[in-house]
Amino acid sequence: MTKNIEVQTTRQMKALAIAGLDNQIKRIDGFTYKVKSQTVDSWYDVVFQRRHGWTCSCPDHTFRNVECKHITAVYISKELRHKIVNNTDVKEIESQSELICRCKSMNVIKIGVRHNKSGEIQRYKCKDCSQKWSDNLGFAKNKVNSRIITVALDLYFKGVSLRKVSEHLILFHGVKVSNVAVLGWVRKFGEVVAPFVDQLVPKNVSGVYHVDEMMIHVRNETMERGHYQWLWNVMDNTTRFWITSKVSQRREAVDARAVFQDVKRKAPLPNAIVHDGLQSYNEAYNKEFYFHANGQPTIKNVRSVSVRHRGLNQKVERLNGIMRDRESVMRGMQNRKSAQKTIDAYRIHYNFIREHGSIKKTPAEEAGIKLDLGQNKIENLIKLASKKTITL
Secondary structure (H helix, E strand, O other), X not given: OHHHHHHHHHHHHHHHXXXXXXXXXXXXXXXXXXXXXXXXXXXXXXXXXXXOEEEEOOHHHHHHOOXXXXXXXXXXXXXXXHHHHHOOOEOOOOOHHHOOOOOOOOOEEEEEEEEEOOEEEEEEEEOOOOOEEEOOOOOOOOOOOHHHHHHHHHHHHOOOOHHHHHHHXXXXXXXXXXXXXXXXXXXXXXXXXXXXXXXXXXXXXXXXXXXXXXXXXXXXXXXXXXXXXXXXXXXXXXXXXXXXXXXEOOOOHHHHHHHHHHXXXXXXXXXEEEEOOOHHHHHHHHHHOXXXXXXXXXXXXXXXXXXXXXXXXXXXXXXXXXXHHHHHHOOOXXXXXXXXXXXXXXXHHHHHHOOOOXXXXXXXXXXXXOEOOOXXXXXXXXXXXXHHOOOO
């Protein structure tokens, strides 16, 4: 009996060690995880099955039928995620004591400022490893003042072209930057912030998700329709929270499935999926959302094509209209990868920065995600993302 208790305690300690390391647990959806092996270079599948509960593909669980350290690590990860969902109040980090060096030391001091044409940039030094760095707002090795960067981002997201943003900076702020540099800031904004905000689960969503697709011009991508790709958008009905956006070459069932899988990673399971009747949605729905309860599907599949349902998808179609209006200034979409970065940046601005006209607050606030972003929302969101990104 004592030996069994010791073995169980050892498994729990190993599970805590796995959960405490970065990039050891990958959440596919609420029922599927991948956990990295601690002995060989491979990943184990941890899956919840209705009849058998949590199962793992590791030898310890497969052959001995015990609750292995990988399943326990998933329990810990889910508990951490649950705490984040129930307490998504993230406070702004400003105190000097919370500055952290690359060596994980918090023994950091200020060592003056760096004088640039765009203004002064604070410099720091770690007293433990002597590492020096600048307050670059999450933009590594950037020489431009953070205030200038946020001004440029704000103008771009409001529909000003890259060239006109560049002209504004030199006329009103005396800072000469190229339109290419501004585009780099937009992409970097998406890269830095997206991993952080995608982990903040919207807990007050209505459960009715609208999905629609539209064609966008991607300069260097050539398919059967020329230089065009498909942009898929999913939005919650009442909060207007823009759940996900994905760019794909086609609009087949496999592409729609990828969109629905992304929805399951970023938001609670819906009560209904509303779409325009495209067959790809029906096939993807049957694969991802068609769960039975007493012979009836628990998630409704609503096709907004009949007279009865016509107009149900207007909210996400309105979002697509906004994207079409701004496509003329979105010059950064040379390929599918850069297009995805640019649209991710737009999605972040739409959810967390821009106040929605009808609900009089940001969609993130309406969905229950409370971030203390203060006056300069863009700058403080980047700071939070740079320091608070976690892996569940």
